[in-house]
Each structure stands twice: as structure tokens, then as C-alpha cells.
């Protein structure tokens with residue numbers, strides 16, 4: 001028997017991506033992969049976690065750390081986050097902070113919080129695939145969030161209305177976005193906030209890569225800009241999603257949301273209903289390790305990943321054919337590549353795996369409508385400089401064999 005005819009309609013938007021099949025081939029050791037989007041495990045602060053873990057399960061501590069805890073999150077961790085947000089120009093209290101199981105869970109909850117079927121979500125074109133995955137379960141319609149909008153808010157609102165819902169939020173990563181590596185400048189951040197004011201919608205600021213800047217000067221988060229405008233977090237429409245996944249370790253699944261109290265209050269109810277709380281032990285060790293070494297560890301990551309980014313940019317400069325262009329990020333984990341019009345990244349990946357054993361993610365996966373097949377995402381955080389240069393040379397040979405000049 002099959003239960004599939006009983007599945008709720010919301011499952012219709014939850015599809016496995018076609019590229020996942022191709023990426024299963026990546027286990028072969030001789031492949032140089034720029035496909036992942038993950039931190040280098042050699043850089044995890046393992047010893048600090050081992051010490052914190054041992055302390056956390058000691059006889060004195062285990063009564064708390066192995067016990068249920070409040071849904072809002074472990075208070076010392078929320079206090080650390082309040083201090084961290086202050087360094088970004090955001091004044092908040094622990095009541096404005098919810099700890100989530102990674103920022104991915106926050107995206108799911110925010111989809112659940114805002115989207116009725118047929119409501120419109122404004123997203124980047126391209127955007128983070130996992131955000132589309134999280135929102136899809138709530139059956140939204142997507143429209144383009146362009147910092148330099150090609151259609152005005154009135155038109156966007158009218159289209160949302162005609163589709164049977166309304167625009168509920170804009171979702172974006174302002175720093176080193178996944179997949180493009182692109183950062184919004186101050187004017188573009190202001191423009192997103194202006195548009196959100198006009199449309200009267202929420203702004204979901206995904207700051208997963210925010211700490212990983214390797215060069216240039218940082219812009220304030222959208223939430224900081226909005227707070228400077230309004231003087232009070234409680235008046236702000238921006239919801240900031242942070243994560244320890246790219247700075248400390250993703251396996252602990254610890255992230256956070258900072259927002260006005262009514263938003264946090266409703267998210268806490270969702271947290272209670274979904275999983276009661278984020279794992280107590282993971283929150284405790286995250287708080288201790290963050291307290292002990294966050295700044296110095298992030299400085300190390302910036303040095304190592306920054307050198308890898310420079311190596312990849314230099315290698316692209318040396319080896320790519322004339323018709324290919326790419327972004328020049330100042331942080332994060334990704335470079336975004338444009339092939340000439342009419343080329344197909346998924347076909348190129350097939351050829352790359354078969355002939356040169358080099359991998360990347362075809363870019364169309366990151367577009368809500370699957371368009372822009374002539375794009376690729378390259379990850380530079382997982383390979384050392386030698387592998388980066390060798391991999392880019394392989395990629396150049398694949399392009400040459402495909403007639404891309």
C-alpha cells in the first residue's frame with residue numbers, strides 16, 4: 001500500500017533537488033569539490049569543545065545541562081548574544097533573543113509565522129536554496145527582491161494581490177550571500193528598508209556569513225540601520241537570524257533570532273510546539289566556547305578562508321576563458337560564476353565529474369523559478385590553495401572541451 005495520496009498539499013512544494021543525485025558522486029577521493037557549502041572541519045575549535053563538554057557533564061553541572069530548559073534558550077548564551085549584537089550596533093535584551101536549532105530552524109519558523117498559502121515572499125534571484133526549502137512547505141508565491149528594484153512596490157503589491165495573497169516579507173543575506181558572495185552596500189540596505197516600509201512587510205535578515213569578512217570594511221546590519229532610524233528595536237520590522245554554524249561548528253545546531261518581543265513571543269510558542277527547546281548541552285558548551293575564544297577563533301577563520309578566497313580569485317583570473325565572469329566577494333564561502341548565455345551549469349557538472357573530476361553546484365538550483373542555467377556556485381572554504389588552483393585548472397579544461405572560450 002502507499003500513503004502518498006494522503007500527504008497534505010503542502011508537501012507538493014517539498015522536492016528533492018535534481019542536483020542532489022549528481023552530488024552523490026562526490027564521495028570518490030580523487031574529486032576536487034567546490035560543491036560543498038560547509039566549514040573546514042580541520043578548523044573546528046575541538047579542544048575547547050572537549051573541555052567545555054567535560055565540564056558540562058560533570059557531577060555538579062549535569063543536573064542542569066542534561067535537563068530540559070526554557071524554550072527561549074539558555075540565558076548565559078542569550079546574554080552573550082546580546083553583547084555580540086551590541087558590537088554590531090544593535091541594542092537588545094535577552095527577551096529579544098530566541099535560540100534555535102541552527103538558523104535553518106528560524107527560517108522554517110518564520111515561514112510558518114508569516115506565510116499563508118498564496119502569500120508572496122520577496123527573495124533574491126538567486127537566493128539561499130535552504131530558505132526556499134524552508135518556505136516552500138507554507139506554499140508561498142515568490143517575487144524578486146532587487147536592491148535596485150526594476151518594478152516599484154505598487155506593482156509588486158498589485159501582483160501579490162492578484163495572486164490571492166499579500167506580500168509578507170523580504171528575505172535576504174546582506175553580507176556574502178549564499179550563493180553569490182555578494183554584499184549589499186549602505187544605499188542598497190537603505191533601499192530594502194524603504195521598500196519594506198512602503199509595502200509594510202517584515203524583513204528577514206539572514207546573517208549566517210556576517211562574521212566572515214576577509215577584506216574591506218563592514219556595513220551595519222539592516223537591523224542596526226533600522227534601529228538607528230527608529231531608536232527602538234520594538235519598532236523595527238527587521239528580524240535578524242544569526243548562527244554559530246560558520247564560526248564555531250554546525251554540528252551543534254545552535255543559531256538565534258533577534259527581533260521585537262511580540263515576534264519572539266510567537267516564535268517561542270512555535271519552538272515549544274515543535275521541539276520544546278534547543279538541546280541544553282549544546283547551548284551550554286556553545287556559550288562557554290564563545291565566551292572563551294569567539295573573537296580569536298573568527299580571526300583565524302578570516303585568515304585561512306581569506307587566503308583561500310584570494311587563491312581562488314587569482315586562479316580564476318589566470319585560467320578562465322574570456323566569456324566567463326565571476327563575483328569578487330570580500331567574505332563568506334562562495335564565488336558565483338556566469339557562463340555565456342545558453343550554456344548549462346548542470347550539463348557542465350556532468351561533464352566535469354566524468355572527465356576532470358571537479359565539482360561545483362549548478363546555479364539554477366538557487367533561483368525560485370529554476371532559471372539562469374548558465375551559472376555556477378564555487379565554494380572555497382573546504383580546499384587548500386593547491387587544491388583550489390588544481391581544481392580551477394580542471395574546470396577551465398572542462399569549459400574548453402565544452403567549447404566555452
Ligand code: PMP
Nearest residue numbers: 102103104128178208243245255
Ligand atoms: N542561511 C544561509 C545563507 C546558509 O548558507 C545556511 C547554511 N548553509 C543557513 C542559513 C543555515 O545554517 P544553520 O542552520 O547551520 O545555522
